[in-house]
Amino acid sequence: MPQYEKILLKNMEQPGYSGSLQDYERTGGYQALRKVLKGISPADVTDIVKNSGLRGRGGAGFPTGVKWSFVPKDHPGPKYLCCNADESEPGTFKDRQLMERDPHQLLEGMVLTCYAIGAQTGYIYIRGEFRLGATILERAIEEAKQAGYIGQNVLGSGLTANIYVHAGAGAYICGEETALLESLEGKRGMPRFKPPFPATHGLYQQPTVVNNVETLANIPHIVTRGAEWFASIGAPPRSTGTRIFCLSGHVKWPGNYEVPMGITFRELIFENGGGMRSDSKKLKGIIPGGASAAFFTEEHLDVKLDFESVAQAGSMLGSGGVTVMEEGTSMVWAAMRLMEFFYHESCGKCTPCREGSSWLLQTLQRIWARRGRAEDLDMLLDLCKNIEGRTICAFGDAEVAPVVSTLRYWRNEYEELIREAEVTRPAKGEIPVFTH
Amino acid sequence: MLLEKHQELITELLSRYPVKRSALLPLLNLAQREEGYVSEAAMKEIAKILDLTPPQVYETATFYTMLNLKPIGKFHIQICKSIMCGLVGSDDLIQWLQNRLGIRVGQTTGDRLFTLSAVECLGSCGTAPMMQINDDYYEQLTAEKVGRVLEDLRREGTSPLKSGPFMFPQPAGSR
């Protein structure tokens, strides 16, 4: 397996590393914070992050430093930092590892970010299912507080940075940043329309930055080792640094791989992931960036894993979840399974997303049950067109991606099922009766 | 009554937020941990604590799928049915579980020990198939392993097979 220098997973992969404050300090933890508090201004920290080229790891890939700079400097009221630890995008499981194994790395990143944007409070919005992660974080916060890294008057510098864990309770949409804010305010997690953006009107209508766990975990390293160092890793200038790709599906060695951006899917899947689960089966499809990303085929194996390349090839790097599917996997089934997810998770705010997801799912289920009709395929595409770009949040675009892309590459599989519908009459019990 | 029992914790929770309503999910989660589900009485009490009307608590509670508004079994088995787990056999496991427990997805066993749910992705796709039982994750499941977990739970109320802090793949020599 090729070795790359790891940044985020490096500590935790040391034998015996427990993630305790002691361990973290031993590996140079909280030095970045000390360095900054000794005399780097918040604006300079923001500039360092800007210059590092770091882009958000949560899905949209927005330049982090730029996002921070949108926060008004002279705002009279409180400002907030929210760490997006909702990690619910199917195929993604990196934040969980970062939190459970090296919580202080994230905490230090958060305190630094609070300092940079002038927030006195940071919330870690963690998906409710991650009980273990939440407990570990709570414990780490307590440790850091005792040690003076968190709380009132951090390290005697006068900085206030309170950090709290806030657990969700089961709703994928709460990973969308404005839904996250609504949820944090104790409401239903329904996204807000934008503008205004969280940077000016976020939590409690105050300026707020929302960043992903992995994004924030990078901050101490960037501060310690410098913007140039970070900007030289990966595929500069647009995709700097490493990313943790979450490999799943039909591969030999699934799991989290931290690699510099810009390696190819082939390298990730075949060199890191050990290739296909079953040597006799060829790769058929890839979901390149979590459930919301359009499918790739084996023809895309040499596409580079950086923001631009994946976008150019017609999908997105998204959350870094790479799912591999082998020959024999039905792509209609795959699209249907994903649609079940989207139907289940649509918050229901926007008409096209809400009604579209149930319509798309019913149609896919019908086709899968050999009850498809010739006109279904064009209608599916038409419905997708009517959802895409017409909703408040990107969920609408996400839910059509699997349908559109599987129809693009494997339309024949759909047609085959529809043809079967014409010749077979499934027995009664076989037809799924849709239950909303 | 939540407040009576957890006065200190609730005060601490409330102190975390400038707006009371923010403590709603934490309190609902607490209520569920307390009784296994969120009862109407709990929702009313939470409404009172947070200066909300009961419908405001209810609308929030019904949005989140982890919150059970009806009593469920002692062990809530939530097995992932999303595509990543689906690719590596979760459907078979669900079938197996249904047979083993003698219930269908969505049901609770007669002894009120197990409730079986099939849920969407829980963030363990690299160690699929997986399930969550109450607070704990169980990963890289096989029928045999699930069987052992069920036995453990029945006997001990807990199982050593549950996951610890996540790291996968394990780097060579890390343990």
Add this chain to the structure above:
Amino acid sequence: MANQESDKFVTITVDGITARVPPGTLVIEAARQIGVMIPHFCYHPKLAPDANCRMCLVEIEKIPKLQTSCSTPVAEGMVVKSSVPNVEEARKSVLEFILANHPLDCPVCDQGGRCDLQDFSHEYTPTTGRFKELKRIFPKEYFSPLIETQMNRCIQCLRCVRYCDQVMDVQALAPSGRGTMTEIKHFSIHELDCEFCGGCVQICPVGAITSRLSMYDFRPWMLKRADTICTYCGDGCQITIQTKDNELIEVNSTHGAGRNNGDLCPRGYFGYHASVHADRLNHPLIRQQDGTYAEVTWEDALELIAERFSQIKLAHGADAFGGLITSRCTNEELYLFQKFMRVVLGTNRIDSSARYGHINGIQALRRVQGTHRWTVTYEDIVAADTLLLVGTNITETNPITGLKVKEAVKKQGAALITIESLLPIRGTISNITTLASHHVPVHPDYFGLAVLGLIKSVLEQGLATASLSERAPTFVQSIRSAVGKVPWETVERHLGLGRDTFVEAARTFSQAKRVIILAGQGVLRAPQGSDVVTNLLDLLILTGHHGRPGCGLGTLAEENNDQGAVEMGAVAEYLPGPSELGDQTARKNLSKIWGDEIPQSPGATLMDMLEEARTGRLKAMFIVGENPVATLPPQAKVEESLDGLEFLVCQELFLTETAKRAHVVLPACSYAEKDGTFTNTEGCVQSVRRAMEPIGESRPDWEVFSALSLLMGNPIEYGEAKEIFKEIRSAISGYGLLGPSATPPRIKDEVVDRYLQEGFKTDVEVRYAFEQENTQPDEMLTLASVQSLFHSGKFSTRAKGLLQIQASGFLNVNPVDATRLGLADGDPVRLSNTRGEATTKVKLLDRVPVGVAFFPEHFDQNIRGLFSLETDPQTRVPYFKLTRVRVDRMQEEIPGKG
């Protein structure tokens, strides 16, 4: 709002038409102004944009994706296209998505014919649909006795939920679940418990929430509409009564119309059946020897009255008559009644229900600032930056004025100071104190003391305006010395609140720019009502707010036309205007218009008339729509007074306790059957329009007065109500215009000056003195007779809709008291004091203060017997709303004790 801001405009082009609109205007509104209607579901001008339905998408130049016009504010030079193919196609698809799950049960849907979804589908979609899957189906669930949901029809725009929260501040509707299966519920499976304002029914763009009172009874196009004014409180809401074949079907209101701007309360929305109750009197009645009533013709009844009235006048003189009229009548009727009494019978012995409290406020306003009306409007309430509410419980007494307060606080961020007896505990009936930035919780006896505390704090903190000490040094000095005589310990002993409570409130109040004070029934109907209002005006003067634009004091009227009753001169002390009885100019002017003399002898108020009747001085009374027997407590001995009369005429809708003692009973029309005008609490004169033919042989009150005058040989004749209004217009300046007064009455500076120099002196010591001692024994509760949100007087207890929400009275007590007294929800209790006892049931309510119990005044007449009766020495207002009682659980009902 600053002037420079309103000078700024931005230019926007919609579909080629250019307009200049204020910055911040939403594109959808800008388009509307230009005349382009952008279809929408979730948008409503009253609500914060939510942009959920995606129906209003438009193309905006330079922005790649379509944008929702409901949530996008205009920007300079913005070019919007709303009828390009791209947009049309998006609309079509949104409708297609909505229709996918919407049942096509239009033929039986109450919304059919006035449904946005029908209209837009008609306009934008093809006739055939592509959706061939299963529609979403919710099991039918019972929602409430008055409001019904049909969730299959719901399009999830959440307008109802947002209205309930943002406008009403009620938060009783919960969207539950998520995705397509989101369903509007209350709390779990429980039936709806809320204010029942009907707002959700009205704001639903489809037929998902409907009124059960009219369910399946009509098709909208069959209905005849009449825009009129509600009679259930002084707010003066415009309602549209809809009838089918002279049958009352439903009541609605319209956004943008009326002082209520389309909002209503349960009384307005669900209370309309009172008018058509089966007990309505259909014929004139004459009492027979044996005490029974015989139905007679109008001729017989009127002739008998004319004859008896003439005989009595001959035998005993004009002042043997007394007249009492309800302020639920129209201005025209009130005016004509007093004219009849004064001109035809020749007496000033007239009173109306304004006597029960409204007059207290009027007298204070006249005294201090020379007006009898508010000098501010509802718009000023909304624009205020600080509001002070004293003894209002505004949600239940004047719900729509309450909405203006809520709007000021919730949308404009105004500070709210409440001196109320409610505790700030939230429930699904709104509670204004939960919105307060400064809440002073006081027992209902001590509103006056709390006002004193506030003034004391203002003076102590040196917050009184400096210039006042020059303008009126003795005024400031006298008040300072008077409040100085009430030490904080006294305040603390009675209110349980000391100096600290008032510090912030006094500061906020003093430093505000636009301040409004609202005084409610808790002040007006309690001892020293007029004094407390005067003190509140002093507070405005002291802080320099008095006379400043947008600042002022308003009193909240309980009955719809309390204000009109006073202005029409239907009270003992005033001629129309109102002008003092002894005002020579006014008398001259009036006698010219009337062509008749105005009686010289002094008037007599209600309590005085009853007294005179008892002593035999008063021989006959003409009572129109009032029911003093049931209103006043037994110590008033109303029955005795009335039974002693030689002749009693009652003009009524129902055979009330009072009417049952009359010699002749005349059937009157309800507001729904007549034309005229009402003047609301804010001083806005509005048209009342006939919505249906009179029930039975009932006639509008004014017609009866006119007919009687004819028979008595002193004809005052009018062809229709409008002609009376014409005369009112010449008799009272200011009645030239209908509708909201464009310029509210101005404070008369010379009156204020006179008050500040001399006027205040007469009673400043008394007004600021506090002598009451807290004599409430521990085991007793203060019992307050209060108004319920669901009823108004006794009239509404005939409305079947309202009875379904509240059919009887309960004793509301705080759980703390309940525990102390060993009471549980629903327990039967005996209330007792030296005056007697009564029984009722207990209902626990968190917001009731400890040591206090509330009972709705509309029910259980036996409770009246417990109240004390006290008549104001100055304003002759009878006070009978407070008492102290022992509350005991009734033993016989306790199961299995011992």
